[in-house]
Amino acid sequence: MATPFVERLQADLASIDASYQAEFAGQSRATRELGALEALIARIDEVVTRIDQIPAVAQGRELTEGRKSALEMRAMYTEELKQIERAKRASPAQEAFGVLAAKANFTFARYARHFAGQSRESRDVSLLAEMIADLEGIETKMVEIRKKERDAIFDKDIEVVRGNLKMYKAERQEVEKAQSAGTLEQRASLLGGVANGQFAIYAEHFANKSRISRRPALLARVITNLASIETKMRAISAQGFFVDWHAKNIEIVEERRKAYEAELEAIRDARKGTPVGDIMGMLGEAANQLFAAYGENFAGKSRTEVDEKLLSTICDGLGDIATQMEELARIEENATNAQNLDIVRSNHAAYEQEWLQIKRAKGANV
Numbered sequence: 001m002a003t004p005f006v007e008r009l010q011a012d013l014a015s016i017d018a019s020y021q022a023e024f025a026g027q028s029r030a031t032r033e034l035g036a037l038e039a040l041i042a043r044i045d046e047v048v049t050r051i052d053q054i055p056a057v058a059q060g061r062e063l064t065e066g067r068k069s070a071l072e073m074r075a076m077y078t079e080e081l082k083q084i085e086r087a088k089r090a091s092p093a094q095e096a097f098g099v100l101a102a103k104a105n106f107t108f109a110r111y112a113r114h115f116a117g118q119s120r121e122s123r124d125v126s127l128l129a130e131m132i133a134d135l136e137g138i139e140t141k142m143v144e145i146r147k148k149e150r151d152a153i154f155d156k157d158i159e160v161v162r163g164n165l166k167m168y169k170a171e172r173q174e175v176e177k178a179q180s181a182g183t184l185e186q187r188a189s190l191l192g193g194v195a196n197g198q199f200a201i202y203a204e205h206f207a208n209k210s211r212i213s214r215r216p217a218l219l220a221r222v223i224t225n226l227a228s229i230e231t232k233m234r235a236i237s238a239q240g241f242f243v244d245w246h247a248k249n250i251e252i253v254e255e256r257r258k259a260y261e262a263e264l265e266a267i268r269d270a271r272k273g274t275p276v277g278d279i280m281g282m283l284g285e286a287a288n289q290l291f292a293a294y295g296e297n298f299a300g301k302s303r304t305e306v307d308e309k310l311l312s313t314i315c316d317g318l319g320d321i322a323t324q325m326e327e328l329a330r331i332e333e334n335a336t337n338a339q340n341l342d343i344v345r346s347n348h349a350a351y352e353q354e355w356l357q358i359k360r361a362k363g364a365n366v
Contacts, residue, residue: 006062009047013070014300016043020073024080025346029087037081044074072357093149097142101157102345104138106319107131108164109352112366113312115171120178121190124197126225128172135165184241188233192249195229198222199256204313205320206263211270212279213286215320219264226257280328280337283321287344290317294351303361311355318348 020040024032051059051067059067090098111131115123139161146154179190201222206214230253237246271279294314298306325341328334359366 006066009051009063009066012043012047013066013073016040016047017073020077025343025350029080029084030090032084034081034084034088037077037084041074041077041081044070044077048074076353091149093145094151097145097151097154097157100138100142100145102349104135104157104161104164106322106348106352107134107138109315109355110319111164111168113315113355116366117364120171120175122193122197123175124194124225125172125175125179126221128168128175130221132165132168132172135161135168139165184236184239185243188236188241188243188246188249191229191233191236192246195226195249195253195256198225198229202256202260205317210282210286211267212274212282213321213324214267215324216264216267216271218320219260219267223257223260223264226253226260229253230257276328276332277334280325280332280334280340283324283328284336284340287318287321287340287347290314290321291347294347298354303358306358308355308358308362311351311358315348315351315355318344318351322348 020037023036048067048070051063051070054063087095087098111128114127139158142154142158142161146158179194180187182190201218206219230250233246233250233253237250274282294311297310322341322344325337325344329337329341356366
């Protein structure tokens with residue numbers, strides 16, 4: 001049971017975090033007050049000082065963990081302070097480049113969650129291709145900005161994007177090679193697992209969700225993947241591999257593909273009949289649902305006991321919502337949508353960092 005001293009420290013950290021969430025999370029950095037964030041950092045320092053007044057050998061697990069959490073909060077707030085300072089003095093070109101850099105970071109984080117350190121045989125090649133296309137678009141826009149305004153940070157970030165692009169393209173070749181190896185039985189089993197991954201995407205991002213807020217391109221990618229899987233499965237059968245479970249897998253993939261094709265048409269029809277402003281509002285509601293899921297399953301919970309796979313799904317969902325908000329912003333200017341997009345990006349960035357912290361707390365080297 002926590003002592004009154006520990007409970008006060010925990011309450012102080014919770015109060016600091018609540019202030020940060022209210023005053024900074026999801027807010028435009030250029031409008032934030034540096035002094036308010038500096039005051040929160042000072043409050044963290046005061047908490048750490050109080051802990052350090054107790055000899056290390058007498059602190060115990062709760063104080064040790066509390067000190068670690070406090071320092072992690074301090075590091076995050078200090079980095080945010082730097083970003084706010086930069087945002088306040090940024091030129092229009094630097095501001096535009098910063099948005100591109102943030103989008104690139106989201107792609108890097110997505111790669112870490114879905115590819116780094118995982119079996120190539122089970123990876124989603126089409127997802128990797130989508131990420132490559134995203135980075136290629138980001139690189140092109142970054143280079144265009146650099147032509148108009150020179151900045152050492154621009155050069156550094158462009159090289160980082162290019163380095164990751166090179167790595168992702170090489171990884172795509174390795175994944176394709178791994179998924180083409182093995183006996184007919186091994187390949188058939190592998191394809192069944194890859195198909196299950198596509199079914200999971202549908203379950204996580206489409207089943208029982210509002211059609212208006214779903215990203216059609218994501219479901220189109222799932223359908224394309226299933227069509228490719230089905231073709232490969234039938235090719236294995238044509239080579240003489242006849243077993244009941246493989247035939248059943250082909251039947252299931254074909255059924256799901258056709259069902260998803262019908263759902264894609266229903267999503268497109270639903271969006272066609274909905275004003276752009278209403279779609280924007282529904283995207284905001286979908287984002288709020290993901291924020292609520294994060295609050296229910298992660299806020300205030302021990303990192304060693306939470307489900308990082310669920311958090312990965314939440315991050316993917318926020319990424320899809322941000323993409324749609326950006327697409328709609330090019331069609332119609334809307335102040336609420338712009339504000340919601342800032343909030344989605346800010347929370348998405350925080351959740352990606354939390355995913356890393358959870359993996360590290362569980363002993364992963366990420």
